[in-house]
Amino acid sequence: MGLGDHHESEVLPGVLPIGRNSPQRPAHGLYAEQLSGTAFTAPRHQNRRSWLYRRTPSAAHAAFTPLSHPRLLTGPFASPPAPNRLRWDPLPLPTAPTDWLDGLVTWAGNGDPDSGQGVALHLYAANSSMNRAFFDADGELLLIPQAGTLNITTEFGPLTAPPGHIALIPRGVRFRIALDGPATGYVCENYGAPFTLPELGPLGSNGLASARDFIAPNAAAEPDAPTTLVQKFGGHLWQTRLPHTPFDVLGWHGNLCPHVYDLARFNAIGTVSFDHPDPSIFTVLTSPSDTPGTANADFVIFPPRWMVAEDTFRPPWFHRNVMSEYMGLIHGAYDAKEGGGFVPGGGSLHNRMSAHGPDAITHARASSADLKPVKLDNTLAFMVETRMPYRLTDQAARTPQPDYDAVWSGFR
Ligand SMILES: O=C(O)Cc1cc(O)ccc1O
Numbered sequence: 001m002g003l004g005d006h007h008e009s010e011v012l013p014g015v016l017p018i019g020r021n022s023p024q025r026p027a028h029g030l031y032a033e034q035l036s037g038t039a040f041t042a043p044r045h046q047n048r049r050s051w052l053y054r055r056t057p058s059a060a061h062a063a064f065t066p067l068s069h070p071r072l073l074t075g076p077f078a079s080p081p082a083p084n085r086l087r088w089d090p091l092p093l094p095t096a097p098t099d100w101l102d103g104l105v106t107w108a109g110n111g112d113p114d115s116g117q118g119v120a121l122h123l124y125a126a127n128s129s130m131n132r133a134f135f136d137a138d139g140e141l142l143l144i145p146q147a148g149t150l151n152i153t154t155e156f157g158p159l160t161a162p163p164g165h166i167a168l169i170p171r172g173v174r175f176r177i178a179l180d181g182p183a184t185g186y187v188c189e190n191y192g193a194p195f196t197l198p199e200l201g202p203l204g205s206n207g208l209a210s211a212r213d214f215i216a217p218n219a220a221a222e223p224d225a226p227t228t229l230v231q232k233f234g235g236h237l238w239q240t241r242l243p244h245t246p247f248d249v250l251g252w253h254g255n256l257c258p259h260v261y262d263l264a265r266f267n268a269i270g271t272v273s274f275d276h277p278d279p280s281i282f283t284v285l286t287s288p289s290d291t292p293g294t295a296n297a298d299f300v301i302f303p304p305r306w307m308v309a310e311d312t313f314r315p316p317w318f319h320r321n322v323m324s325e326y327m328g329l330i331h332g333a334y335d336a337k338e339g340g341g342f343v344p345g346g347g348s349l350h351n352r353m354s355a356h357g358p359d360a361i362t363h364a365r366a367s368s369a370d371l372k373p374v375k376l377d378n379t380l381a382f383m384v385e386t387r388m389p390y391r392l393t394d395q396a397a398r399t400p401q402p403d404y405d406a407v408w409s410g411f412r
């Protein structure tokens, strides 16, 4: 457990060397291999790397050849950023067999993997389990299931991410997703610095997401079998056929590994006096940029919580933000959009400086609401707030709901 913590896990005693990483002959005839998530010389508190002890070195593979995936796109995104506020309905479920990788559709993004800045926002709609392994050399993957549990086999061991949980898969880590049924959700592909927990500042040493609640897998190798391995590199997919499984790690240690986090563990903190706090108070994970306090991307949630503010307009206020906001809804309803239209699996975009906030119905209700304590329940929205404006893919540009602007009409 623990995001960024040092873990160790082995399927049988003696797999992990004691007090060293790369003995002349690792135990059980295994191969020792280091996976780095930061530059070797990154400051100690940011440095991420793990050692894996496996049956076959990852290096044992033939050349990768290109694999087409027209709906999976990567920065630099060519479309000019547009200032309009936009909202989308959920993706339809596929009718043909579609695994998680084939089910990905890129919606928006900024930056690019080469510069190590920005994110891509993908949606997925899938109905079958992967029978291939995948890794992303372009970025870290934050998986946000909306419907359907993701059963994730990783090099480091298995993880389960039902809706309401998130999975964080470091750049380069091989994984495969099995489904129990139809699955939809969101993916933030982070080209920038790995997601980490935000500083707590005056909140003190507790609150928001706790490192302890990030679950790391236990090592588990599977029987050997030839496996197709796909990678995303420089914006394109590439594949090769391995004579063995990449899920052959009998032990690992280090502070770079995938994690799952239950968003219900998030300790939401809010006002107990007046005014609606900035949404940064709900930051689960942040990918810092080179400018302190200005994130490459923040992953923020709006979880169930008590609203007690006095003499306050309680829902999100009207605002224009220097950062750019993509929002999704995992379940329930969102308190700024009581007028409807923002539905689970759907999304919305409020790019840099676009004026937005409560829709007219929310505004009317909240301005005259009786301000007794109210439990805001049956709600779980999230936001990926980025430093750079989002640029849309063709698919997103072609399919917004008509006239989202109208939710802000009729103010007297
Ligand atoms: O636009 C939104 O709904 C997201 C949001 C929520 C909030 O509570 C304050 C600011 C903000 O951008």
Ligand SMILES: [Fe+2]
Pocket: 319, 321, 325, 350, 356, 357
């Ligand atoms: Fe906003």
